[in-house]
Structures are given as structure tokens and as C-alpha cells.
Amino acid sequence: xxxxxxxxxxxxxxxxxxxxxxxxxxxxxxxxxxxxxxxxxxxxxxxxxxxxxxxxxxxxxxxxxxxxxxxxxxxxxxxxxxxxxxxxxxxxxxxxxxxxxxxxxxxxxxxxxxxxxxxxxxxxxxxxxxxxxxxxxxxxxxxxxxxxxxxxxxxxxxxxxxxxxxxxxxxxxxxxxxxxxxxxxxxxxxxxxxxxxxxxxxxxxxxxxxxxxxxxxxxxxxxxxxxxxxxxxxxxxxxxxxxxxxxxxxxxxxxxxxxxxxxxxxxxxxxxxxxxxxxxxxxxxxxxxxxxxxxxxxxxxxxxxxxxxxxxxxxxxxxxxxxxxxxxxxxxxxxxxxxxxxxxxxxxxxxxxxxxxxxxxxxxxxxxxxxxxxxxxxxxxxxxxxxxxxxxxxxx
Numbered sequence: 001x002x003x004x005x006x007x008x009x010x011x012x013x014x015x016x017x018x019x020x021x022x023x024x025x026x027x028x029x030x031x032x033x034x035x036x037x038x039x040x041x042x043x044x045x046x047x048x049x050x051x052x053x054x055x056x057x058x059x060x061x062x063x064x065x066x067x068x069x070x071x072x073x074x075x076x077x078x079x080x081x082x083x084x085x086x087x088x089x090x091x092x093x094x095x096x097x098x099x100x101x102x103x104x105x106x107x108x109x110x111x112x113x114x115x116x117x118x119x120x121x122x123x124x125x126x127x128x129x130x131x132x133x134x135x136x137x138x139x140x141x142x143x144x145x146x147x148x149x150x151x152x153x154x155x156x157x158x159x160x161x162x163x164x165x166x167x168x169x170x171x172x173x174x175x176x177x178x179x180x181x182x183x184x185x186x187x188x189x190x191x192x193x194x195x196x197x198x199x200x201x202x203x204x205x206x207x208x209x210x211x212x213x214x215x216x217x218x219x220x221x222x223x224x225x226x227x228x229x230x231x232x233x234x235x236x237x238x239x240x241x242x243x244x245x246x247x248x249x250x251x252x253x254x255x256x257x258x259x260x261x262x263x264x265x266x267x268x269x270x271x272x273x274x275x276x277x278x279x280x281x282x283x284x285x286x287x288x289x290x291x292x293x294x295x296x297x298x299x300x301x302x303x304x305x306x307x308x309x310x311x312x313x314x315x316x317x318x319x320x321x322x323x324x325x326x327x328x329x330x331x332x333x334x335x336x337x338x339x340x341x342x343x344x345x346x347x348x349x350x351x352x353x354x355x356x357x358x359x360x361x362x363x364x365x366x367x368x369x370x371x372x373x374x375x376x377x378x379x380x381x382x383x384x385x386x387x388x389x390x391x392x393x394x395x396x
Contacts, residue, residue, distance in 0.1 A: 004057045011050040018043035019305060044296075051317075141225040142327050143232040146284065146345040147381070151352050152189070189351040191378035192240050196223040198373045199365055216358075220375050230329040232350065232381050233286075241381035244286070244348060244389060245331060245338045251383060254342065254390030260335040263291070265298045267392065271342050272320050274390045279344040284323040286341040288330040295319070336396040343389025353378035 018040060025036040032040070198219045205212065235243040242249040254274035257267050275283060299305055317324045322342070331337040361372035383389060 004054055004061070007050055007054050007057070011047055011054065014043065014050060015047050018047060141229045141232070142325060143229050143345075143348070143381075144225075144350060146286075146325065147232070147348040147350050148346050149350045149352060151354050152191070153354050187382055187384045189349065189380045189382060191351070191353040192380055193376055193378055194224055194227060195374060195376040196220065196227075197361075198375065199370045200373065202369050202371065205371060216373060216375070224375070224377065228379065229327060232348070233327060233329045234331065235381075241350075241379065242383070243381075244341050244345075244383060245391065249382065250338075250386070251341055251343065251389035251391045252386045254392055256393045257395050260395045261333060263295055263298075263333070263339075263392065263394075265300060268295065268298070268320065268340075271340065271390060271392045272322075275343055276387065279347075279388050280322075282344045282346065283342055284325050284345060285319050286325050286327065286330060286345070287339060288328065288332045289326050290332045291330070291339050292324065292326060294333060333394060335394055338391040338393050340392040341389055342392075345389065347385040347388035348381065348383045350381040351379065 021036075021043060022032060022040050025032045025040075027033075196219075198216060200212070200215070231240045231243060233243045234245050235241045236246055237249055244251050255267050255270040257263055272280070296305070330341070331339055333339050356375065356377045359374040359376075361374060365372050
């Protein structure tokens with residue numbers, strides 16, 4: 001048995017024990033004493049701690065698998081004897097020249113780098129390293145795990161979507177058949193610029209043991225990934241992507257609560273069934289951890305808790321039988337806020353503009369013995385079919 005499965009079993013047992021304890025301490029009117037409530041809170045905190053430990057181990061396993069992945073095929077023969085070599089940013093020559101330019105202070109630009117020169121003055125990262133960056137972003141940004149990611153080369157991407165569907169009609173023999181064509185609208189994905197600056201000391205760069213590739217990949221993914229996830233959820237489309245919870249251009253309204261501070265089981269049921277059946281098959285709930293805590297004590301008509309912790313390794317927790325995903329950027333419960341999204345997030349498209357750019361800033365931090373690395377990427381995202389995701393809104 002793996003450690004993750006062991007902790008998962010332990011969490012399930014702890015949760016069942018906590019529920020049984022709470023039920024056993026209710027008096028005839030259903031009230032639990034203050035002392036027993038405090039004890040239950042401690043038991044609940046233990047379950048949450050186990051959940052955090054499981055997530056840590058699962059993330060470690062993901063990174064271990066990533067590190068074990070062979071990124072290049074071994075060269076078993078002399079390239080001069082017919083082995084095809086990569087071209088452009090995929091070539092080993094470009095990759096060597098790129099990292100030489102990044103690592104060595106005042107390194108002259110070689111002819112190999114001209115194929116990846118960006119008009120803004122930086123260098124496009126080698127293809128192999130770009131795949132590493134994207135994989136690291138996937139680990140840091142929950143939306144990249146849920147949504148559809150596409151790559152564009154340049155310009156706006158125009159996506160035709162059905163605005164209204166045609167219908168069939170019953171007609172008499174030899175009668176004219178009415179037209180029922182679909183009408184189409186358009187969703188445009190452009191490219192918003194997202195940037196971060198990383199500083200590295202001269203001594204570290206001069207140290208051949210220092211793995212600059214891994215350092216930049218993790219720093220880039222951590223900073224860019226967090227900002228991406230925030231925009232993909234609550235971005236207003238002004239110089240940034242339009243998020244799922246955006247007031248305009250986001251998901252459709254599913255249900256509005258009767259309270260400004262609480263969510264009921266009936267309202268979650270209404271949200272669930274506000275989504276059309278075809279979308280429910282692949283749907284997930286997306287909400288803040290604080291909202292999860294608020295609904296964990298809700299029960300159905302049979303007295304069963306609505307929230308069900310996963311009992312299987314690498315399987316997410318669920319609500320109403322559908323997976324539950326959390327993000328710190330989803331709005332918390334408050335008057336007028338959209339707090340839960342439920343839907344098929346594959347209809348939220350993330351468009352990566354091909355070619356992430358790095359610039360080396362030698363003089364800017366020379367007085368402190370550091371070199372700056374400016375990393376930029378261009379990305380946009382939109383929900384291309386609003387009816388595929390519904391949100392629960394708190395009463396104003």
C-alpha cells in the first residue's frame with residue numbers, strides 16, 4: 001500500500017469518526033454542546049490536515065514522474081552519418097547558443113540565435129525548454145488541467161460558435177419545408193502579454209553546477225501560473241483574459257441563493273440541474289476552500305453528508321457525485337458574489353501564442369552583482385460556449 005493510499009484510508013476513517021461523534025452528541029432538539037462542538041472542530045481540522053498531506057504527496061509524485069520523463073532521444077550514431085538534425089529553435093545548436101547567452105555575462109550573439117530572435121529584443125526559448133515551461137505551468141495552474149489549451153502562431157484566433165440552432169418541422173406531403181439553419185456567432189481569442197522578472201547572482205550563473213534551466217522553469221511557472229489562474233477565473237478581459245466568474249463574458253447564471261451568507265442543499269441541486277444534461281457528463285464543481293468548508297455539513301434527505309472525501313488514491317473529492325476542484329482565486333461567499341461554478345470546463349479555451357521570450361538584463365542590476373531575466377508570454381482565454389458552465393450567485 002502506498003503512503004498516499006494509507007493517508008486516504010486514514011482520512012476516510014477520521015471523517016466517518018467525526019461524523020459519528022457529532023451525531024452522537026446531539027440532544028433531543030439537535031443541538032450540540034459548546035464543548036463537543038470544539039472537539040468536533042479539532043477532528044475536522046485533522047481531516048483537513050490529512051487532505052493537505054495527500055495533496056503534497058500527489059504533487060511530489062507528479063514532479064517525480066516529470067523528472068523521470070526522457071526529454072530527448074539518445075543519439076546512437078554520428079549525426080554526420082544520416083541522423084536527421086532539428087532545425088530552428090528545435091536544433092541542439094540553438095539550444096546550446098541560447099543557454100550560453102543566458103548564462104555567460106556579455107556573451108556575443110551567435111549566428112545560431114538569429115533564428116529565434118524576437119522583434120522586441122529577446123530570444124524565443126528553445127522548443128524543448130518551452131515544453132518544459134508548459135508542463136510546469138500545467139502543474140501550477142489548475143485551469144490548464146481542466147480546460148482546453150491550444151497554440152496559435154500569430155494574430156487573433158476567430159472561433160465560430162452556434163448562436164442559435166435550427167429545428168426540424170412536421171410537414172404535409174408535398175408541402176414546402178421551412179428553413180431551419182443554424183446561426184453562427186464568433187468568439188475572438190487574441191494575445192495578452194504576461195511578464196515576470198527573475199534575478200540571479202553573477203556567482204550562481206558562473207557556477208557550472210547551478211541548473212539555470214530548472215530554476216527559471218520553476219520560477220516562471222510559479223509566478224506566471226498564479227497570475228494566469230487568477231485571470232482565467234476572475235479576469236475582466238481588460239488587458240487580460242476573460243474569466244469564468246467575470247461579470248461580462250463569463251459563465252451563465254445557474255441559481256441565486258436566498259441568503260447572502262449561506263448555501264443550501266436545494267440551491268446546489270438547482271445549480272446541478274441548471275446545466276444541460278450533455279454538459280453534466282464531464283462537469284466539475286469549482287469553488288474556494290472556504291466555500292467547501294461551508295457546505296461540508298450539508299446533508300441530503302437520507303441524512304448523508306453531501307461532501308464525500310475521496311477514498312481512492314489520485315481521485316478528487318466530490319459533490320453530488322461530480323469532482324470538486326478548488327482555487328484560492330474563486331470568490332468566497334459574500335453578498336452578490338459568484339461563488340461556485342459547475343460545468344464542462346473543456347469549453348473554456350486557453351490560447352497560447354507560440355514562442356515564449358526571454359531577455360537578459362546585464363546592466364540594470366550590475367551594482368548588486370546580479371543579472372535579470374525578463375520572461376514574457378502571450379495568452380488569452382475565454383469561455384466559448386457560456387451555457388456549458390453555470391454559476392451560483394449569492395443574494396445581493
